Amino acid sequence: GIQVEQSPPDLILQEGANSTLRCNFSDSVNNLQWFHQNPWGQLINLFYIPSGTKQNGRLSATTVATERYSLLYISSSQTTDSGVYFCAVISGSARQLTFGSGTQLTVLP
């Protein structure tokens, strides 16, 4: 099956800093989603982005499908951005999302 690798595994930032999270995948994808899992465990949809670029406030994402990677940008980070960021994909004839192992983000005040 498809492999999804996220980097870095852990990231500690000072409030106000910017960051870039990366997701590499091993095959072409039909669906790519970025999620934020908050400290209470809830998975929040950030982007549905199998290709192209999207922006939502301080967050933006870019997927370069031909080169099999996606980037999540967080600008002017806030303590509420802390949590785990997951990238997940659907590839080929599969119908379920395959998740990466996540990036644990901690934003310090």
Next chain:
Amino acid sequence: GAGVSQSPSNKVTEKGKDVELRCDPISGHTALYWYRQRLGQGLEFLIYFQGNSAPDKSGLPSDRFSAERTGESVSTLTIQRTQQEDSAVYLCASSLRSAGELFFGEGSRLTVL
């Protein structure tokens, strides 16, 4: 409903007991998924339902796990003879169409003593 609804939110049970977890998908969503997340880990796919098609059960870890869904409505995940390694958060998701954008519920946290 407005979002995916799961119940119970927390369940503590004794080893060997059976448990049932319930998921109510977003109205109109034809696809429904169950995932498991162990503490500090990523999400593992368990089972997928699409309309009236046969479910994809390829992720179920053992025959103690089963799930049902009637049409495009509520689904139940049943774990028989629970073991301590079944302790995890069980997450349900739904999507408007097959391989579309998934939306997750808040999960059911299962603790097996």
